[in-house]
Amino acid sequence: MREVSRDRIKAFLTLLPSIVLIGIFVYGFIGNTIWISLTDWGGVGALAEDPQISYIGFQNYVDLFTGFLEGRFRQDLVNAVYYSVLLLAGAVGLGMFIAILLDRKPMGEDFLRTIFLYPMSLSFIVSGTIWRWLLAPQGGVNILPTYAGMEPLSFQWLASKESVLLFNWQNLLGIILYIAAFILIIVGLLGLKRDPNRAMKRWILPGVIIGAIVWLFGDLLPQAMIMEEMHGLNLATLGIILATVWQYSGYTMALYLAGFNGISQDLRHAAMLDGASEWDYYRRIAIPMLKPITISAVIILSHISLKMFDLIFAMTGPDNAETGHPALNMYLTTFRANDFAKGAAIAIVLFMVAAMFIIPYLISSYRQQKGE
Amino acid sequence: MAKVELKSVVKRFGDVRVVHGIDLEIADNEFIVLVGPSGCGKSTILRMVAGLESISDGEIYIGDRCVNEVDPKSRNVAMVFQNYALYPHMTVHDNMGFSLDMAKRPQKEINEKVRKAASMLELEPYLDRKPEALSGGQRQRVAMGRAIVRQPDVFLFDEPLSNLDAQLRTQMRMELKKLHMKFSTTTIYVTHDQIEAMTLADRIVILKDGLIQQVGTPVEVYEKPANVFVAQFIGNPPMNILEGTVARDQGRLGVRTKRSFFPLQEDRKNLWEGQKVLFGLRPDAIKIGDSLNRIPPEWRCTAQVELTEILGGQSLLDLVVDDEISLIAEVEGRVQMQAGSSVEVGFCFDRVVLFDPETEEALSSVAQLEGTAEGTTPERDIAHKKEIEVHTN
Ligand SMILES: Nc1ncnc2c1ncn2[C@@H]1O[C@H](COP(=O)(O)OP(=O)(O)O)[C@@H](O)[C@H]1O
Ligand SMILES: [Mg+2]
Numbered sequence: 001m002r003e004v005s006r007d008r009i010k011a012f013l014t015l016l017p018s019i020v021l022i023g024i025f026v027y028g029f030i031g032n033t034i035w036i037s038l039t040d041w042g043g044v045g046a047l048a049e050d051p052q053i054s055y056i057g058f059q060n061y062v063d064l065f066t067g068f069l070e071g072r073f074r075q076d077l078v079n080a081v082y083y084s085v086l087l088l089a090g091a092v093g094l095g096m097f098i099a100i101l102l103d104r105k106p107m108g109e110d111f112l113r114t115i116f117l118y119p120m121s122l123s124f125i126v127s128g129t130i131w132r133w134l135l136a137p138q139g140g141v142n143i144l145p146t147y148a149g150m151e152p153l154s155f156q157w158l159a160s161k162e163s164v165l166l167f168n169w170q171n172l173l174g175i176i177l178y179i180a181a182f183i184l185i186i187v188g189l190l191g192l193k194r195d196p197n198r199a200m201k202r203w204i205l206p207g208v209i210i211g212a213i214v215w216l217f218g219d220l221l222p223q224a225m226i227m228e229e230m231h232g233l234n235l236a237t238l239g240i241i242l243a244t245v246w247q248y249s250g251y252t253m254a255l256y257l258a259g260f261n262g263i264s265q266d267l268r269h270a271a272m273l274d275g276a277s278e279w280d281y282y283r284r285i286a287i288p289m290l291k292p293i294t295i296s297a298v299i300i301l302s303h304i305s306l307k308m309f310d311l312i313f314a315m316t317g318p319d320n321a322e323t324g325h326p327a328l329n330m331y332l333t334t335f336r337a338n339d340f341a342k343g344a345a346i347a348i349v350l351f352m353v354a355a356m357f358i359i360p361y362l363i364s365s366y367r368q369q370k371g372e
Numbered sequence: 373m374a375k376v377e378l379k380s381v382v383k384r385f386g387d388v389r390v391v392h393g394i395d396l397e398i399a400d401n402e403f404i405v406l407v408g409p410s411g412c413g414k415s416t417i418l419r420m421v422a423g424l425e426s427i428s429d430g431e432i433y434i435g436d437r438c439v440n441e442v443d444p445k446s447r448n449v450a451m452v453f454q455n456y457a458l459y460p461h462m463t464v465h466d467n468m469g470f471s472l473d474m475a476k477r478p479q480k481e482i483n484e485k486v487r488k489a490a491s492m493l494e495l496e497p498y499l500d501r502k503p504e505a506l507s508g509g510q511r512q513r514v515a516m517g518r519a520i521v522r523q524p525d526v527f528l529f530d531e532p533l534s535n536l537d538a539q540l541r542t543q544m545r546m547e548l549k550k551l552h553m554k555f556s557t558t559t560i561y562v563t564h565d566q567i568e569a570m571t572l573a574d575r576i577v578i579l580k581d582g583l584i585q586q587v588g589t590p591v592e593v594y595e596k597p598a599n600v601f602v603a604q605f606i607g608n609p610p611m612n613i614l615e616g617t618v619a620r621d622q623g624r625l626g627v628r629t630k631r632s633f634f635p636l637q638e639d640r641k642n643l644w645e646g647q648k649v650l651f652g653l654r655p656d657a658i659k660i661g662d663s664l665n666r667i668p669p670e671w672r673c674t675a676q677v678e679l680t681e682i683l684g685g686q687s688l689l690d691l692v693v694d695d696e697i698s699l700i701a702e703v704e705g706r707v708q709m710q711a712g713s714s715v716e717v718g719f720c721f722d723r724v725v726l727f728d729p730e731t732e733e734a735l736s737s738v739a740q741l742e743g744t745a746e747g748t749t750p751e752r753d754i755a756h757k758k759e760i761e762v763h764t765n
Contacts, residue, residue, distance in 0.1 A: 266457035270451065270518075275475055284470075285459055
């Protein structure tokens, strides 16, 4: 008993410096940022030696989400969501695809692996600059078809003003719920064959109910906007997404390849004898087995995309509204406009979005550990 | 249900040949065990039958079909791996039903078949568990269930019991035997454990360095090993191999050791006086005490006891005959004897096996010799002539 408590004290003392430092410099500063976001620090006197700061509650957040002047922040947020989704789909999908190709041990596998992993080692500023040149209106990518004797492309990778998948900000909640209902129903339909009862109860029914509620009650949100405000996927962000996918699919490939290599060959053989094709093997055995890797990849990439700053800075500069990102916006708001309180609010919004990804992950891994 | 046939099957990995032309016919419903030391190519042969390794040379037939170019999944064979190779993210039910699912069978049929196999293997309570939540024995059963559910033409087992502890291994061995009696599906079973081979097999194939040493029923390979390797590989403790010279005493052909002479039961035409031989005696062909009565006096001699080991019902005796020849005897009952004491032992010389000391091949008995007249090699004939010359001098 005494041994144990002495060990505990020792452990505590060893950890104390890190606890204090993390307490101050991580959690203390997060707390401070939250506090600042609830004040009106900013504007003309913001840099005064002793600025006038007063508590204004959630006004900064209300402004950000509904204020007439903050439309750009909302577009940035929408950009960040599309950016994350497309980066995840692109980097995980492409990485997995290359990993599957390399897992079949083609000639020069080692060499190819290095080639695909190589972009990871570049700094975002470097790859951003390279891709800015490649994606220039008359540059690399657009003139590729001419090598095959075709017309050059004329797509404005980084400067297009077009936007697709438009929606009214006012309808945001409704749209999110529609998407949720859609996903629930699809999952339910896929599971219908295996376990109809469970699929009905757990997936299809809630999906239908949510869908019906939104359909019956419309937007669900109070009419906070003074007019219709359309947001969508700005095509100018495609160039940035392309560059990020290029930079990160090698990384996901390495993750998956390590995972595939870790699966016993006997499993592949057992699956083959059970009548599975190569495709079945990956779809039904290998990829589901690597779920933990997929989850880590998603967590890591979503963080990278939510915090993306330098790549966009290098490719289109901080001022291009079409390719804006909340992190850039935060920088501009805080240090160019000296609107510290609003910058802090943006930081906290980003923090919350990141938490939405990480907290479920932490909870599930904690549960798994306890389950063992 | 199918017979399996291997015709001069060769396997090369790069320049290295690991299987050197295997010929083997496995009858429908037969339980064949491939046994041999580690690295002798057992798994490789099994995997060639399964289609997991290409066949470098020769042909493999399953049923009447040459399967050299047939995909593993179209061969309709099921394999149980040493490490079970269960799909870790699937439940027991899904593991067992996977092949049917791949064959696009209706869910209802899958559930039915899985349930039936599970009840046979006493796996019903575990159908919703993942493999990680099962014991080694249960995993083993799931692996078998997965094979059974498919109703394959051939079962292939690659050392399925070697990851289990000794007790469970014995139990699973018996279950396997029962399963085979129930399904009577052609089975090829690989093991390095000669006890598994002896207990399970209809016929045993003994391999060494990618070559078949002998094919035969368990009794055949035990009593009539084709060479010294088989004699020592099969049986535990292994066969005693002793040196001797063929001689004739009072008109009877026999084997002379330094001080003793043991007549053979019958004359053999392929032996000549003065020929050096190795002779093999199973430990259980050496008798002491009461069981001596059944041994004629000319097959008896005196031995010194070096050590006794009691194994419950039997005892092992380390004996020395003629002051120099060590033997192990396995006798009934609990025998307690002083080290160094003398004991009269009797050899069941009707069970003796003679080997050529150079080739280590068994010297076939007359009956076998008549079947294959060209069995004697030219070298042996020359040696024979020399021997005669020496005698005439
Ligand atoms: N993929 C391979 N490449 C090269 N050599 C191999 C390969 N697989 C097996 N071998 C060699 O073939 C021989 C027989 O192997 P194996 O059939 O696994 O033996 P076992 O009888 O123990 O099952 C061994 O010497 C092994 O080193
Ligand atoms: Mg093996």
